Amino acid sequence: MTDDAAPMGEFDRIARFFAPLAEGAPGAYGLTDDAAALPDAGADREWVVTVDALVSAVHFLADDAPDLVARKALRVNLSDLAAMGAVPYGYTLALALPKDMAEPAAWLEAFCRGLADDQAEFGIHLLGGDSVSTPGPITLSITAFGLGVRGKALRRSGARPGDDLWVSGTIGDGALGLLVAQGRFPGRFSDLADRYRLPQPRVGLGSRLVDAAGAAMDVSDGLLQDAGHLATHSGCRLVIDGPRVPLSASAAELISDDPDLFALALSGGDDYELLFTAPADAASAVEAAGREAGVSVTRIGRVESGTGVEVLDHRGHPLDGLTARGWRHF
Ligand SMILES: [Mg+2]
Structure with a gap:
């Protein structure tokens, strides 16, 4: 029996796979202690924290590459x-791996390689975590800590009638990419499938919008549904000019072949773009933020008094059947 095949204790796992990911974060103490320390945020900063949990076969496929997971x-x-x-x-990371998992060391090695790649890309470190075994499927939870400007967190409630409605990047690549990943268009549009498998969080843009934007959220459940959340929390109505919604070249080609896919682009999930509002006189500041972050920003509509979300066609008429929950008639 080689060392690799021997059952791994938790201390072995930490030392071999996780401690290297904590190098560079002094408060992580090399993952040798019971908890980590966060540095002082500074007088004009505040800590912002978020958590997500993923379960195999629910949020990713059991045979998805561990580094991409x-x-x-x-x-x-x-x-x-x-x-x-x-x-x-x-x-921080909590990881539960199945008791009877074949080759946990190989899975962990690839998983941690993915973490290391993104740590380098985004300038972050592992601060702590826990790894356990489970009778169930692979389950993981990540809690991320960030620094924001004190008192300037971008909330969903900050939209006001008269504001412009903006979105970053392109919309629909996540949902259309899932179709491609499922084999719907053999040999074509692999860029969309890549986009579905590996989102591009707009970390450079968000922090540059704190002075210009009123409300913001990320588009994870689909543009229309998320716009509905923003409208609800702001107590406003959002009007989206359908033809202004930015599409990637591949998404535009797919939709010109099958116009019904436009509804999927607007209502499908996994785009991870930013949806935000800003007063009309902040438009040049929004565009400057996009330029500095290297991300396109597009004004797709406006905020009005009222409730709900409406999508207009190229003549300015409401698109039939589109609601905040997606296509009602499809
Ligand atoms: Mg979100």
Whole structure:
């Protein structure tokens, strides 16, 4: 029996796989202690914290590459921090692996390689965690900590009638990418499938919007549904100009072949773009934030008094059947 095949104790796991990920965060104490210390946020900063849990066969497939599972788990949290206007600092991880898992060392090695890649990309470190075995499926939870400007967290409740409605990047790639990943368009649109598997959290943009934006959130459940949440929490109505919704070249090509897919682009999930509002006189500041962050920003509509979300077609008429929950008639 080789060392790799021997049952791994928790201390072995920590030392071999996780402690290297904590190097660079002094308060993590090399993962040798019972808890970690966060540094002082500073007089004009505040800590922002978010958590997400993922279960195998529910939020990812059992045979998904472990490094991609790790990176997606981390990135959905970073997207939430960006939506609040915070800069990511670090994270903790709780991991439950099946008792009878074949080759846990190989899985852990790939999983931690994914974490290391994204730590380097986003300038963050592992601060602590726990790893256990379970009679159930692979389950993991990441809690991410970020620093925001004190008192300036971007809330969902900050939209006001007269504001513009903006979105970052492109919409629909996540939902259309899932179709591609499921094999609907063999040999085509692999860029969309990549986008579904590996979201691009807009961490550079969120923190640059804290002065310009009124309300913000990330688009994880679909543009229309998330716009509905923003409208509800702000007590406003959101009007979206359908033709202004930014699409990637691949999404535009798919939708021109099958116009019904536009509804999926607007209502499907996993885009991880930022949806936000800003007063009309902040438009140039929003565009400057996008330029500095290297992310496109598009004004897709406006905030009015009232409730709910409406999508207009190219003539300015309401699109039939589109509601905040997606297509009613499909
Ligand atoms: Mg969110």
